[in-house]
Amino acid sequence: MTADDLWRSILAGTEILKNRPNFRYDPVFCARYYPDFVANRAWLVQVLEKTVMLGKRGGNAYQMLQTRIPNINRSVAELVRDPRLRKALDQGLTDSHELAFELMALGGPIDQQIGDFSQDHYFGAYPDIAQTGVSGLRHFIQAGMAEGRHSLRDVRANQHKGALALDPDVVFLDEPTSGLDPLGAAAFDELIADLRDALGLTVFMVTHDLDSLFSVCDRVAVLGNQKVLTVGTVDEVRRFDHPWVQNYFNTGRAVGRDVANAGVL
Numbered sequence: 001m002t003a004d005d006l007w008r009s010i011l012a013g014t015e016i017l018k019n020r021p022n023f024r025y026d027p028v029f030c031a032r033y034y035p036d037f038v039a040n041r042a043w044l045v046q047v048l049e050k051t052v053m054l055g056k057r058g059g060n061a062y063q064m065l066q067t068r069i070p071n072i073n074r075s076v077a078e079l080v081r082d083p084r085l086r087k088a089l090d091q092g093l094t095d096s097h098e099l100a101f102e103l104m105a106l107g108g109p110i111d112q113q114i115g116d117f118s119q120d121h122y123f124g125a126y127p128d129i130a131q132t133g134v135s136g137l138r139h140f141i142q143a144g145m146a147e148g149r150h151s152l153r154d155v156r157a158n159q160h161k162g163a164l165a166l167d168p169d170v171v172f173l174d175e176p177t178s179g180l181d182p183l184g185a186a187a188f189d190e191l192i193a194d195l196r197d198a199l200g201l202t203v204f205m206v207t208h209d210l211d212s213l214f215s216v217c218d219r220v221a222v223l224g225n226q227k228v229l230t231v232g233t234v235d236e237v238r239r240f241d242h243p244w245v246q247n248y249f250n251t252g253r254a255v256g257r258d259v260a261n262a263g264v265l
Contacts, residue, residue, distance in 0.1 A: 002097040006084060007103070010114065016106060024095070033064070040215040061138060062101040068142070073097040075141040079104065079151075082114035105137045117151050124190055125150065171195075173205040177212055185205045185209065189216050210249075222248075 001009075003023070011017040020027060065072055071162040077089050080100050088096040104111040119136035123129060126149060140151060176192075177185035189212050196203055196216075206212065213220055214226050214234055221231045222245055229239040238249045 001088075001093075003088065003093060003099040006088060006096075007099055008087070008090050010082070010084070010103060011110070014110075023099055024063075026102065029060050029064075060098070060102055061105055061135060062098045065138065065142070072101070072141060075145060076101045076104075079115040081116055085114060101137070105135060107136070111137070121150075121194055122151060124194070169200075170202045170204060173203065173207075175207055175209075176205065177207065177209045182211075185211060186215075192216055199246050 007023045008017060008021075062072070069075070075264070076097050077100075080086055080089060085096070085100050085103070088099065100115070104115045104117055107119045112121070117137055117140060122136040122140060122144070126144075129136065129144075132139075140149065145198055174190075180188060192203055192205075193216055195201055205212070205215075205217070217234065219232060220234055220237050222229045222237060222240070224242075224244055229242055229245060230237055232240075234249075237245065241247075
């Protein structure tokens, strides 16, 4: 199997593959760095095929960064988890490091499926980097590793500050956002979602925080009158015919969330 075969196999059925069949040529990258060629895409491809072969221009981020980051291949290899890519790297398949980098550079959800890096997680943890407009993967390999910034690999390995002890399957939380300001509560909700997705955790949370219920919870159980009134998704709970449930989930802040999500505010 060639690197081209792996690219097609991993991205099979995605819009990405339709728009970018060749991992050595990234139209988004070229549009940003070669605006003088972008007017005519067909011509751009022809020019790049010649200039890339001559070593004058790169058709993707990896080709541009090869000479700027001496350890790029080693860093890429450290992040790869996908067994197909791991085998390709271990066997020295031609262009396998470029393939792995370009796959992870696509961002979510592809990056975290094939490697120990998630741009969404990285930007969430370091919003200052997100504001620069630089690629998360590029920053992490070029500077973040040396600076000790944690990646999805650290979350999965429970190595970063605040790691969960003993690698549990279920985590119980009692009013975790109580006393936090709105920004802090939102950041905590994002952390819970990251840990849940990265470590495969089941999170059992007692909360009265509507924002947490709407943004994090897959299923909700409503307690009242000394019993469980209803269990289901948030949408299912909101349709439950009970005066207290209707008042709690369909008035006040709950309605405010609906309006904000609809783009009215």
